[in-house]
Amino acid sequence: MERGDIPIHKDIRISKRVLPRLPSEFKITKLGYGREGAVAQYRGPNAIHVHEYPKYWLFHRDWGDPRTFKGVLAHLLFDAPEIPLSILTGSVSGIAVGRIVYETRKNKSKDAGKEAKIAGVVASLATGVITFLFSKRK
Numbered sequence: 001m002e003r004g005d006i007p008i009h010k011d012i013r014i015s016k017r018v019l020p021r022l023p024s025e026f027k028i029t030k031l032g033y034g035r036e037g038a039v040a041q042y043r044g045p046n047a048i049h050v051h052e053y054p055k056y057w058l059f060h061r062d063w064g065d066p067r068t069f070k071g072v073l074a075h076l077l078f079d080a081p082e083i084p085l086s087i088l089t090g091s092v093s094g095i096a097v098g099r100i101v102y103e104t105r106k107n108k109s110k111d112a113g114k115e116a117k118i119a120g121v122v123a124s125l126a127t128g129v130i131t132f133l134f135s136k137r138k
Contacts, residue, residue: 012059013057015055016055016057026043026044028041028042038051043067047075048061064077083132086129090125094127097124102116
């Protein structure tokens with residue numbers, strides 16, 4: 001399959017009667033979000049991503065192939081921007097909350113540093129997860 005034959009992020013359904021098995025260039029992968037009812041997913045040449053269902057294949061092309069260094073950057077920026085966005089918002093919120101808690105507690109508690117770290121981690125995880133859930137496509 002040529003790169004131009006498969007549109008970016010537009011699913012193409014192909015019956016297993018027409019294409020009983022994928023070409024050997026396609027390798028099973030865990031890189032990608034699972035889809036309901038899919039039994040496996042594969043990555044192939046030209047950043048093609050395939051979800052396998054019992055009776056058909058669902059093809060689409062990503063901007064980048066996360067199996068390569070160059071491709072992972074394109075993939076994170078254009079195919080899965082919710083991941084770096086979640087890391088960024090989680091990090092910023094964790095640092096901010098940690099600093100606020102430390103400044104508030106430093107004269108009142110001998111464990112202010114520990115309290116600040118715990119609060120920062122909780123805020124970071126919560127913000128990251130919420131950002132991910134609200135920004136994830138589909």
